[in-house]
Amino acid sequence: MRVFNDLDEIRALVGEKLGTSEWLTVEQSHIDLFADATGDHQWIHVDADRAAEGPFGTTIAHGFLTLSLLPVLAASTYHIEKKRMGINYGLNKVRFTAPVPVGSRVRASAELVAAEDTKDGGVQLATAFVVELEGSERPAVVAEWLVRYYV
Known part of the structure; x- marks a missing residue:
C-alpha cells in the first residue's frame, strides 16, 4: 500500500499510477448479500444449479457488486x-467488461487522473480504477471514481 502524508503530496501525482490492491475473493455469500440488499435475485447470480447450465457455468457477481468493491480495493491500494x-x-466512464464468476479473485489498480480544488475547501480526486480478474485478459470493471477529501 502506498501512503501519502497529505492531499498536496497526492495531488502532485496526476497522471501517475497510485498502486495496486491486494487480491479479494468474491464468494457466493457476497453475491447473496448483495442480492438481498438490492433486490436483484436474478438466477445467474443466486441459483447455482440453474447457473451451472447457463452461459458461464456458475453464478457470477452482479456488475454493481464488483463496482461496489472499489472502496475495499482502494483501501489496500493507497x-x-x-x-x-x-x-x-x-x-465517470463505468464499464463492466467481463463477468466475475463466484470464487474468482479481483484486484484494482489506480491511476490519479485529476485533482481539483472544490468551492467548499476540499480537493476532488478523479481516480481511474481497473478491476483485474485473475486469469482473464479483460478486466472486470473500469471506472473513474470521484472522491472529495477535506482536511
Missing part, C-alpha cells in the same frame, strides 16, 4: 494520512 474525511462524489 492511503492519505492528513485528511478529516472523504466523500463519494460519483463515477
Whole structure:
C-alpha cells in the first residue's frame, strides 16, 4: 500500500499510477448479500444449479457488486494520512467488461487522473480504477471514481 502524508503530496501525482490492491475473493455469500440488499435475485447470480447450465457455468457477481468493491480495493491500494474525511462524489466512464464468476479473485489498480480544488475547501480526486480478474485478459470493471477529501 502506498501512503501519502497529505492531499498536496497526492495531488502532485496526476497522471501517475497510485498502486495496486491486494487480491479479494468474491464468494457466493457476497453475491447473496448483495442480492438481498438490492433486490436483484436474478438466477445467474443466486441459483447455482440453474447457473451451472447457463452461459458461464456458475453464478457470477452482479456488475454493481464488483463496482461496489472499489472502496475495499482502494483501501489496500493507497492511503492519505492528513485528511478529516472523504466523500463519494460519483463515477465517470463505468464499464463492466467481463463477468466475475463466484470464487474468482479481483484486484484494482489506480491511476490519479485529476485533482481539483472544490468551492467548499476540499480537493476532488478523479481516480481511474481497473478491476483485474485473475486469469482473464479483460478486466472486470473500469471506472473513474470521484472522491472529495477535506482536511
